[in-house]
Amino acid sequence: MNAPLAPSRRAFVISATAIAGGALLVGCSVADALSIGAADPDFGAFGPFIQIGPDGAVTVICKHIEFGQGSHAGLAAIVAEELDADWSKVRVVEAPADAKVYANLTLGVQGTGGSSAIANSWDQLRSAGAAARSMFVSAAAQLWSVPATEISVKDSVVSHVSGRHASFAELIPAAAKIAPPKTPALKDPKTYTLIGTDRVRRKDSAAKSTGLARYTQDVRLPGMRVAMVAHPPRFGGKVKSFDDTATRKAPSVVDVFEIPSGVAVVAESTWAARQGRELLKVVWDDSKAETRGTDELLAFYRTVAAGHGPDSVKWQTFETRGDAAGAFGGDVLQAAYDFPYLAHATMEPMNCVAEIGAGKKKLTFGSQIPTIDQLNTGAIIGALPGSVEIETLFAGGSFGRRANFQSDYVAECVHIAKRLGDGRPLKLVWTREDDMTAGYYRPLAHHALQVALGPDGLPHAWRQRVVIQSVIKGSPMPQSGVDSTAVEGAMGSPYLTGTPVVDGRVALMEVGAPVLWWRSVGATHTAFVMEHTIDRLARKAGRDPVDYRRALYQRAGPAGARHRAVLDLAVAKAPWGKPAPGYAQGVAVHASFGSVVAQIAEVKLDGKVPRVGRVVTAIDCGTAVAPDQIAAQMEGGTCLGLAAALYGAITLKDGYVQQRNFDRYRVLRMNEAPQVETYILPSTAPPSGVGEPGTPVIGPAVANALLALTGQPTESLPFVA
Amino acid sequence: MAVILNINGKDVTVSSPPETPLLWALRDELGLTGTKYGCGIAQCGACTVHLNGQPQRSCQTPVGALAGVKIQTIEGLGGAHPLQTAWVARDVPQCGYCQSGQIMSAAALLARTPRPTDADIDQAMSGNICRCGAYQRIRAAIKEAAGLGA
Incomplete structure (x- = not known):
């Protein structure tokens, strides 16, 4: 059930010379080097992640920014669970900048990204909470001259089997003198009373509902x-x-x-x-300056994908298997997809x-x-x-x-x-106009595919050409090998795992418009390409899209097991084959950031505009720390993904950005928002990503519903041009 | 050139030039930063306040036009308004930046339509953008505040 997914996480590689401008640094790690010049902080008895005041109030120091994804709630809950703190009184504060102490253990620097906040903090914060708990238990055992094994902790109160008890506040002077254990015993997840329950709630809702939250x-x-x-x-x-x-x-x-x-x-x-x-x-x-327009760029990308680009184009192979020569004769599905630049358009410029x-x-x-x-x-x-x-x-x-x-x-x-x-x-x-015209967009992209089906109706040969700008070029991320941010989701897809002949290549373009990651990164286009192509192939083979996927996941072996499980969950909850009257269903499944999401969307056409009603979502994100926030991320990710699929496009004309504000960069509004139902697959695996994986699935789910409704594929986004 | 404005039940003197949008007088001069800047062209609703009870975009309202008008901002809603209670109960906010405007639009809706239908909610709330996509929780919280269940 927990076959590893293709590595999708990035690490930053920053050399000591880059940090100190060439000065020679000897005998220090990168994290040390990044901290040079920092004050030497005194974190107090419970370490850099936990402060406990004289009143016993627990404050969790979060090394990740809170920008809506709910990481503060989840991070604090991990500490509170192991510490057995009174959750209703736990506070959260943001950590200062200090890479030596607060580095993201996935990225290698202090930072939030790649849906990694909970995942990279899981062991670190469980240990921090457990160590602090152990200090209170040891302190009580010493004060009361009883064995530590006879002591329990609940809601910030330490109790002996005899009934004797004391609060964190009362025990702090003694607990602070105990040396924290190096490898504290962690709880058996079966005994969790906070993690995985709907008691894990945001700590900032009141501030954000009264205008008091500070941005x-x-x-x-x-x-x-x-x-x-x-x-x-x-x-x-x-x-x-x-x-x-x-x-x-x-x-x-x-x-x-x-x-x-x-x-x-x-x-x-x-x-x-x-x-x-x-x-x-x-x-x-x-x-x-860049003076080309997006129409011109896309035409060039298509030429490149067709193999007619200039000699300067360098193709890199992202996945290859079998002998492509002669494998693409006969009845082949030809498909090509265009994706526009997208602005992040955060509400706060x-x-x-x-x-x-x-x-x-x-x-x-x-x-x-x-x-x-x-x-x-x-x-x-x-x-x-x-x-x-x-x-x-x-x-x-x-x-x-x-x-x-x-x-x-x-x-x-x-x-x-x-x-x-x-x-x-x-x-x-920055004004909205500054923000929207500043670049750093999700890159313009073009995919061209040829897929030949075997006698069993499943793909026998899969050729894919991806033409796109690189978001990591010029960054402190490793530049060797294929730029995974450009092809993740195609690369490592279970559909390719079981296909005998694969010829997947990517060409990275140079354009003056700067690009950047945009929630779910490569999956923003690869999920659409893979999932919509699969529905087109199912149709070609005369198979039901769900049955067809099941056959493909089975063929992929362990690499398809988690896909199959979330698909089955969504199919059961929808249920598949029984849409609301007037609607057609579309299905899509995609893995990103260590998690797998399946969605079944109910769609109807209002003139030329697709309207999305109910969206059943199933996610396998390992251990669910904060179920209600996972649901919130599925709801919100679906809206952001749907906004992009329906309307999202930054276009250039003679190099000038044509969209400057929300009047021409249309986004999703209340009357267009779907009703998202979220079902979490039970799992004992460590937590994986949640913030991004809900975003890329809705686009292809809608395209697949439209394919069922009209028989027409979607080869260009947005749906409503 | 000072303008006297009635904000959240109190008269305050504002020295910003009369053509200054209310949004910037509230935020920069009076420190009422709950009202947010999002687009500056009345497209996103983040700056929504009540003028004589009606929801208006403060980014498009010059302070010079507001003599004698009762202005209410999110700070004047009190914190215990049924909508605010429902917002917290359902963890509606994600990034939270748009929520002052959402709540002010919803408060005006409930003041004139205490038991809104889905269509009423669509009509009243579609001028407020939430990029985090908290829409279904906003809808549920409005219904809860209206005593309609959800």
Whole structure:
């Protein structure tokens, strides 16, 4: 049931020389090096993840940002379970930037991404909680002169079988003196009373329902100024000259100057900065800018996929098996798919607060990868990365946008603050238009497939060409081998595992529009390609889509076992074959970030617009720590994926971004939202990803329902152009 | 040039120029940061406040036009409004950034339609974008607050 999935997680490889600008560092690990310049913190008796106040109140220090995915609830629950803390009184705070202590054990740096928050913290936080619990038990045993085996803990109260008991608050002075055990005994999961129950609830709902939750946008500090930046309208454009005469006369404008990414206008308030920027006259140098349009790029991608591209195109093989020569004769399904650029379009546009100068090196914002933001900030201001303080706030969404190797908007803020140099807080605010036109999109992509069926109706030969930009090029991630972020989901698919002949290749394109991960990354397109193609093949073979998948998973052996299990669960709950009146069902199954999700969507056509009603979702994510948050991520991931499939597209014309706000970058609204039901497959495996795996499945599920309704495949997204 | 505004039951003096959108006067000058900036063109609803009880986009409302108008923001809802209770009970928020606007739109809906249908909810709430996709919980919480079960 738990066959390993293709490795989908990334690791950052940062050399010590990159950190210290070439200075020789001897005898220190990368994590140590990343912490150079950091203060030596005193975490207290219970270590870096747990603080217990004199009143016995437990605070869990979370090394992961909370931007909606519910990681704070899950991380705190892991600690509270092993500690047997009173969950209703557990508080959560965000960890400071310190890679040595708070590194993501999957990524190798401090940061949140790849749906890894719970998974990488699982052993670490269980141990932290168990160690603290053991300290209370030992303290009580010593104070009461009883064997530790006769002591139990519940809701922050330590009890002896005799009935004698004491609260954490009463025991703290003694417990804090106990040396924490190196390998504390962990609970038998069968005895969990919090993990896996609906008692695991968010800790931030009240703050987020009253307007009190604090985001970067809300930071107000004494002496703070606000900056906006005029950016080049094309990617790669530069400032040629600018006239700031009118801007400087505007009320409350403090300063205007050029920075590497454009022209900064600094003012006393957000509105003044915006008004000042409106008055700015900039002449842009587009001599090195990207001037192609997306239609032109897609036409080029198709040419490349067909094998008619220029000699400079380098194909890399991501999966190969058998002899492709002669395998694609006869009756072959030819399929090709186009995918547009997608903006993350988080509700909170990008922003950052920096205090640089007068002895200060501090950032306050929703930092998704603090280590990278420290490195980039240190490089700009000439400081050791560990000496850059970061206070991480809630972020109003990210979907990958705030995990940027260049720390693009952060660097912009730091450049401005450095130029001001007085240590006063400087808030960089991006408007929606700045945010949407800044790039770092889900890459434009094209897939071309040829699939030959064998006598059994199953794929015998599978050829796939993927043409796309790389999101990891120029990053501190390993560059050898195939860029898995471009092909994950096709690479390692159970459909390919059992196919005798496979010829899968990818070509990475160079385009001036910067790209980045977008919730579920490669799966945003590969899930669609694989799942919709499978339905087209089932149709060609005259088979039911569910039965066809079952046959394919069986053929794949262990690699298909988890797919089969979630498919069966969704089929039973829907149930398959019995849609609501007026609707057609579509099914899709996809594995990403260590988890497998199956969805059965009920779809009808409203004119040309697909309407999605009920969506039954089954997920295998290993041990379910926070079931209600898993459901929330399935609901939300489905909405984000459906928004992209229905409407999402950033297009370029002559290099100019055509969508600047929500009027032309249409997203999902209340009247279009599906009703998602979530069923979690029971599992004793360690937890795997939840934040992203729910996103990529709905697109192909809808396409498959439309195929059933109309007989027509979908070869280009979005559905509604 | 000061403007006197009535916000959450209190008269306050605002020195922002009269053409300043209420959103920025609330946030930057008065520190009422619960009202959020999301798009600046009345497309997303994150900045929704009540003007004389009606839901309005504060990003499109200059402060100079608001003399004598009763303005209510999320901070004025009190924290124990049935919608806020239902929002917490169902863990509606994810990132939470849009939720002030969602709740203000929902509060205006319930004030005029105490027992809304699904169609009423669609109509009242479709101007508020939630990129996290909390829509089905928002719908359920509105019904719960209205005493309709869910």
